Amino acid sequence: MKVGIIGCGAIANIITSNIVPKDDIDIKYFFDKNIERAENLASLAGGIAILNFEDMLNDVDLILECASPDSVKYYAPKILSKGIDMIIMSIGAFMDLDFYTEVFTLANxxxxRIHLPSGAVVGLDGIKAVSDFNLQDVSLVTRKSPKSLGMDIDKEKVLFEGKASDAVKVFPLNINVAATISMACNQDINVKIIVDPDVDRNVHEITARGDFGEFKTITMNHPCSANPKTSMLAAISAIKLLKSFNETITVGF
Ligand SMILES: NC(=O)c1ccc[n+]([C@@H]2O[C@H](COP(=O)([O-])OP(=O)(O)OC[C@H]3O[C@@H](n4cnc5c(N)ncnc54)[C@H](O)[C@@H]3O)[C@@H](O)[C@H]2O)c1
Structure with missing residues (x-):
């Protein structure tokens, strides 16, 4: 499988450095609005840095976006209309319903195909499984360190309480998890975002209740050293997703 990457930052670096030849995944093209980043990563990975993202469209099976929600809105329609599959990390972009409808139609x-990794949270398998079985209440409580939000406070503070669709507008770069869960269960879930000086990780607590019963998951993420806003698990989940395309037996989903 031949792959191109848009966005050569923290996630792209982790993914690229963890794909080995036996995985049979050729990450060939590297594109970033900051050409130096594309060149650095391309030289580490033995790939090609490109100045225009169109230059890879005739030579890839899949494009992995790990740049920004705005980049998804700009590039995804052009990529999907060429029939090229995508993995999208900046999932918050899909909370714009008009955009969701546009890309869904284009892909169809x-x-x-559009693949959204489970990202920085565990429990999406369960949420998807029960989503059509009278799932009554899904909520997410996210705790972040002041450092990860570029804040300097010494007392816990609720920054946001409301629906995922509104959280994404206020914290577009930080709240992909809320968007991912909402899409997995097809509901605008309840979200609370807390800045907490007592945590040094990105902590996500999901609660789901329905006819099936109830579950709660807690994910305590180590941030990426290159970008404390991003959790290691987000990059790792994309690596596993990429590798799963070559697997004969897929466990979970
Ligand atoms: N799905 C998840 O659970 C999850 C978790 C963490 C981060 N993310 C998202 O993944 C994306 C990447 O995260 P990261 O930590 O690697 O970010 P990063 O800031 O480390 O790297 C992003 C890179 O993309 C480039 N870029 C930004 N906009 C661009 C554009 N329009 N065209 C070309 N290049 C562009 C930047 O120059 C930068 O090099 C972010 O949108 C982030 O919100 C998703």
Whole structure:
């Protein structure tokens, strides 16, 4: 499988440095609005840095976006209309319903698939499984360190309480998890975001209740050293997703 990357920051670096030849995944093209980042990563990975993202469109099976929600809105329609599959990390972009409808239609019409990794949270398998079985209440409580939000406070503070669709507007770069869970269960879930000086990790607590019973998951993420806003698990989940395309037996989903 030949892959191109848009966005050569923290996630792209972790993914690229953990793909080995036996995985049979050729990450060939590297694109970033900051060309130096694309060149650095391309030289580490033995790939090609490109100045225009169109230069990879005729030579890839899949494009992995790990740049920004705005980049998804700009590049995804152009990629999907060529029938090229995508992995998208900046999942918050999909909380814009018009955009969601546009890319869904484009992907369908052009036989392209869009893959959204589980990202920085565990429990999506369960949420997806029960989503059509009277799932009554799904909520997410996210705790972040002041450092990860670029804040300097010494007391816990609730920054946001409301629906995921609104959280994404206020914290577009920080709240992909809320968007991912909402999409997994097809509901605008309840979200609370807390800045907490007592945590040094990105902590996500999901609670789900329905006819099936109830579950709660807690994910205590180590941040990436290159970008404390991003959790290691987000990058790792994309690596596993990439590798799963070559697997004969897929466990969980
Ligand atoms: N799904 C999840 O659970 C999850 C978790 C963490 C981060 N994310 C998202 O993944 C994305 C990447 O995260 P990261 O930590 O690697 O970020 P990063 O800031 O370390 O790297 C992003 C890179 O993308 C480049 N970029 C930004 N906009 C661009 C554009 N329009 N065109 C080309 N290049 C562009 C930047 O120059 C930068 O090099 C972010 O949008 C982040 O919110 C998702």
């Amino acid at each position: 019409e052009n036989n392209a």
